[in-house]
Amino acid sequence: MLKKFVIALIAIIIFIIGGFVGYQAPRGAALYSTLVNFGASSNQNYLKLESHQSLLDFEEMLSAARKMVLSDARTEQEAVEGMRWLLRVIAMSVEVAADANPRMPHFQRMDTLVRKVGGDNPDAEYEFAAIDGQYNYKITGNIGSVRYLGFTFNAGQGNTPRRQFAYLSDKTLELDQDGNFTLILSQEAIDIPGQWVQIPDDASGILVRQYIAAREKEELPTLNIEVLGSPIQYKPVTDQEIANAIIGTSYAFLSLTTLHHRVLPELMEKTNVFIEATSDTLGGAIAGNDNLYMIGSYQLEDDEVLIMRVQPPNTRYWNIALESRWHETADYLHRSTSLTLDEVNYSEDGSVEFVVAHKDPGHPNWLDTSGHNFGFITLRWLDAIGAKVPKPELQVMKWSEL
Secondary structure (H helix, E strand, C coil), X not given: CHHHHHHHHHHHHHHHHHHHHHHHCCCHHHHHHHHCCCCCCCCHHHHCCHHHHHHHHHHHHHHHHHHHHHHHCCCHHHHHHHHHHHHHHHHHHHHHHHHCCCCCCCCEECCCCCCCCCCCCCCEEEEEEECCCCCCEEEEEECCXXXXXXXXXXXXXXXXCCEEEEEXXXXXXXXXXXXXXXXXXXXXXXXXXXXXXXXXXXXXXXXXXXXXXXXXXXXXXXXXXXXXXXCCCCCCXXXXXXXXXXXXXXXXXXXXXXXXXXXXXXXXXXXXXEEXXXXXXXXXXXXXXXXXXXXXXXXXXXXXXEEEEECCCCCCCEEEEEECXXXXXXXXXXXXXXXXXXXXXCCCCCCEEEEEECCCCCCCCEEECCCCCEEEEEEEEECCCCCCCCCCEEEEEEHHHC
């Protein structure tokens, strides 16, 4: 009994001390200094490492991005979400640039159910694999039953701007009767069965898009990538390799955090309008080649709603999604913030009316602003480039007028 009492007393004392320390502890760098005794000064030789200098450069970039968020945000909610957005961009940038290994590649998901970056499509899956022109690769898979599958092959490494050097979709993939395919990636043609994709010396990555209209009905593709030839032997990373990884991370971070300033920035000032765009407008290295985009923005007071009337083209896939100022798609896990052609209610003439509102108006095509008075709206029309698609008709109304 006494033993149990002593243990309980010790636990209470530890809890009290822990709470006191927690309240008294400094924050930020001071907290880190409290927890870690740096002791002797840094090794001067290590300060000269390329990887160290690259990380210092990234720290400056992150600081600039933080200041940009504070400057661009118009509400406290936008500023708070902007800080979280920076963390999410860092996480994605590290995964696709620093952790990706072209010597031992694999396809990894870029956006997740909560990490939404770069104007992603909520009704899509994005996967990425790192490649390098000095290796040959084989990609095998099955197309599944999604509405669209596309491969965008990019080149450019380090701080070099990315460019697209090849593109394949479900319409150009060579499939067997069961939907299986094999791609061979190399600088020179090699005698291995499969559809050949010639890659340049500075090949850097493959972005895979999968568009889904009804998740409960469609089967996702399967993908596998391997390096051809003799097994690649493990070897410790070099300073230059890590420096290049950090530089690649910095490039991805810069590209994603400045998207709202580089892609149709006029929509931040001229709201409740739409602009037609293609992959060239949005950045040909990563945007969908087969998409016709219509991108707009809304600005609504708390008592206002936006009525949108859309005449969709005859296409196998289209969707609509709301995004924040940072081009993060809204919380589609818990809110109605995106819809596909299979999910909307159509009018008798084939048109679709959407209502963008802060609360549920009882409309079947309601798009929830998630509390944002400002946001972007993206329409994707697959296989509609060159088609004459009328821009949405927009009308801002008071809630009381509905």
